[in-house]
Amino acid sequence: MSNAFEIKNLNIYYNGLHAVKNVSIDIPHTLITAIIGASGCGKSSFLRAMNRMNDLIPNSRRTGEILFHGVDIHQPMMSEVTLRRRIGMVFQKPNPFPFSIFDNVAYGLRIQGMRDKATLDQRVEESLRRAALWPEVKDRLKQSAFALSGGQQQRLCIARTLAVDPEVLLLDEPCASLDPTGTARIEELLQKLEKEITIIIVTHNMQQAKRLSDTVGFFHLGELVEFGRTEEMFEHPRIQLTRDYIMGHFG
Amino acid sequence: MTSATPGSSHVKEQMVGWAFKLCGLLSLFVTVGIAVVLFAEAAHFFGEVSVVEFLFGTEWTPLFTEKHFGILPLVLGTLLVSAIAMIVAIPLGILIAVYLSEYASARVRRSLKPILEILASIPTIVFGYFALLSVTPFLQKIIPGLSGFNALSPGIVMGIMILPFVVSLTDDAMTAVPHSLRMAAYGLGSTRLQVAFRVVLPSASSGVIAACVLAVSRAVGETMLVAIAAGMRPTFTLNPLVPVQTITAYIVQVSLGDTPAGTLEYRSIFAVASVLFVLTFILNMLAQKLRASFKFTYA
Ligand SMILES: Nc1ncnc2c1ncn2[C@@H]1O[C@H](COP(=O)(O)OP(=O)(O)OP(=O)(O)O)[C@@H](O)[C@H]1O
Numbered sequence: 001m002s003n004a005f006e007i008k009n010l011n012i013y014y015n016g017l018h019a020v021k022n023v024s025i026d027i028p029h030t031l032i033t034a035i036i037g038a039s040g041c042g043k044s045s046f047l048r049a050m051n052r053m054n055d056l057i058p059n060s061r062r063t064g065e066i067l068f069h070g071v072d073i074h075q076p077m078m079s080e081v082t083l084r085r086r087i088g089m090v091f092q093k094p095n096p097f098p099f100s101i102f103d104n105v106a107y108g109l110r111i112q113g114m115r116d117k118a119t120l121d122q123r124v125e126e127s128l129r130r131a132a133l134w135p136e137v138k139d140r141l142k143q144s145a146f147a148l149s150g151g152q153q154q155r156l157c158i159a160r161t162l163a164v165d166p167e168v169l170l171l172d173e174p175c176a177s178l179d180p181t182g183t184a185r186i187e188e189l190l191q192k193l194e195k196e197i198t199i200i201i202v203t204h205n206m207q208q209a210k211r212l213s214d215t216v217g218f219f220h221l222g223e224l225v226e227f228g229r230t231e232e233m234f235e236h237p238r239i240q241l242t243r244d245y246i247m248g249h250f251g
Numbered sequence: 252m253t254s255a256t257p258g259s260s261h262v263k264e265q266m267v268g269w270a271f272k273l274c275g276l277l278s279l280f281v282t283v284g285i286a287v288v289l290f291a292e293a294a295h296f297f298g299e300v301s302v303v304e305f306l307f308g309t310e311w312t313p314l315f316t317e318k319h320f321g322i323l324p325l326v327l328g329t330l331l332v333s334a335i336a337m338i339v340a341i342p343l344g345i346l347i348a349v350y351l352s353e354y355a356s357a358r359v360r361r362s363l364k365p366i367l368e369i370l371a372s373i374p375t376i377v378f379g380y381f382a383l384l385s386v387t388p389f390l391q392k393i394i395p396g397l398s399g400f401n402a403l404s405p406g407i408v409m410g411i412m413i414l415p416f417v418v419s420l421t422d423d424a425m426t427a428v429p430h431s432l433r434m435a436a437y438g439l440g441s442t443r444l445q446v447a448f449r450v451v452l453p454s455a456s457s458g459v460i461a462a463c464v465l466a467v468s469r470a471v472g473e474t475m476l477v478a479i480a481a482g483m484r485p486t487f488t489l490n491p492l493v494p495v496q497t498i499t500a501y502i503v504q505v506s507l508g509d510t511p512a513g514t515l516e517y518r519s520i521f522a523v524a525s526v527l528f529v530l531t532f533i534l535n536m537l538a539q540k541l542r543a544s545f546k547f548t549y550a
């Protein structure tokens with residue numbers, strides 16, 4: 001089993017605050033990895049480090065190494081712009097652009113200079129299909145993305161990310177603002193995508209982590225407490241802290 | 252001793268409420284009053300001059316013996332100067348706003364905004380003399396055929412004058428675009444330039460267009476600058492190198508002159524002022540509609 005990421009001694013600081021503490025972890029290729037843990041334990045910070053979105057936060061500082069398929073993502077040759085095209089991100093709240101559905105999905109391709117109408121059409125359709133949104137929007141691609149429901153908007157954001165053909169999808173609580181139906185559809189779609197790309201998902205929902213993921217990492221106060229295969233972790237957590245957290249959330 | 256029983260404080264509240272309402276009504280009355288006087292005097296004018304001649308005539312010679320009341324030269328003069336001002340103010344204003352909202356650090360922002368506000372607080376008559384005495388002579392060195400009074404020089408200076416206004420409104424519209432959209436754009440591998448011009452600016456477009464419309468409205472209504480530097484000769488032309496007269500400059504000319512009240516010339520300023528009023532009113536309504544739709548997008 002190959003690794004998409006090999007992370008060594010990652011530390012993230014905001015001003016004086018030590019948000020991620022000496023985390024080392026290997027994230028397997030084309031599987032779903034779930035990140036769980038209480039609010040404020042550094043899950044989002046950890047996730048943002050992987051496509052260098054943290055670089056955009058003033059006053060944030062990092063130490064440690066992140067290898068993506070063996071290559072250090074911070075080496076001077078690696079541009080964060082190319083990196084982010086290869087490692088896509090979906091956020092907690094759906095954040096479509098105030099453009100049409102089509103223009104939302106086409107955005108990432110257009111900024112790379114793709115102009116050809118036929119290719120754009122084809123790539124947009126393909127991305128919407130992969131995000132399981134095509135049947136619902138195929139007759140209204142010119143309509144504003146804001147006219148879609150929350151769940152549809154989130155799938156649109158996934159389609160928009162998939163359009164540039166990323167190798168990794170980072171999702172930060174993508175279902176937090178969705179109802180059970182919307183959540184189920186996203187989970188279904190992630191399970192399909194898993195065969196093609198590496199998925200890392202932050203979630204507060206233990207059932208979701210258990211249903212979806214192949215491996216799980218449990219964070220507590222900035223530290224990675226336990227990391228392992230999902231079944232093992234949920235059946236026989238090795239560490240008391242993990243057991244308490246998981247038990248607490250299953251009620 | 253306190254007499255603030257719940258009852259009396261309630262009465263006070265009500266009185267304060269009424270006072271505010273009165274202030275609001277007063278401003279409404281003043282506006283309506285101005286419009287009524289304007290249109291009433293204009294109605295007298297149209298008793299003697301046909302509306303068709305007024306709106307479509309290409310000669311404006313109310314102060315000559317042979318009088319013509321075709322407003323088009325004044326309208327064209329106004330539009331010409333305003334258009335030149337817009338060519339300067341809109342691209343420059345948007346670029347500065349993009350810089351301020353997407354590139355400048357908080358410190359640069361804090362020091363640049365007051366400078367722009369100082370520019371906005373200079374009296375317009377100063378800009379007028381600046382155009383007449385500095386910009387026109389300078390331009391004459393580059394463009395030999397340029398007359399002393401022309402549309403070009405006050406147009407450029409007016410563009411600089413309304414620049415802070417365009418910058419400030421555009422910057423407001425851009426900073427109102429949610430941070431989450433910038434994050435989405437960066438997450439898709441956008442460069443900073445692409446985030447600014449392909450996401451933030453289009454997302455703020457109705458706000459930015461509203462800013463431009465308001466800027467046009469100000470340019471159209473601007474008076475002292477053009478009265479001083481554009482000349483007083485109503486010319487039916489789009490040539491920026493020759494003297495023109497704007498609607499506002501004509502009103503100044505007649506108001507300052509010794510035209511007796513009640514004459515046709517005197518009433519003509521109410522007719523042209525009505526046109527100006529309607530024009531700026533429409534522009535402001537349009538801007539308000541655009542801003543409302545912008546606010547609605549990100550409510
Ligand atoms: N941009 C920032 N500036 C300063 N501090 C930050 C910033 N982002 C996060 N932090 C701090 O870093 C710590 C970890 O935050 P992070 O958002 O990574 O936690 P999280 O596990 O994702 O929490 P949640 O489950 O609530 O989303 C918190 O104490 C938070 O206050």
Ligand SMILES: [Mg+2]
Nearest residue numbers: 043044045172
């Ligand atoms: Mg988070």
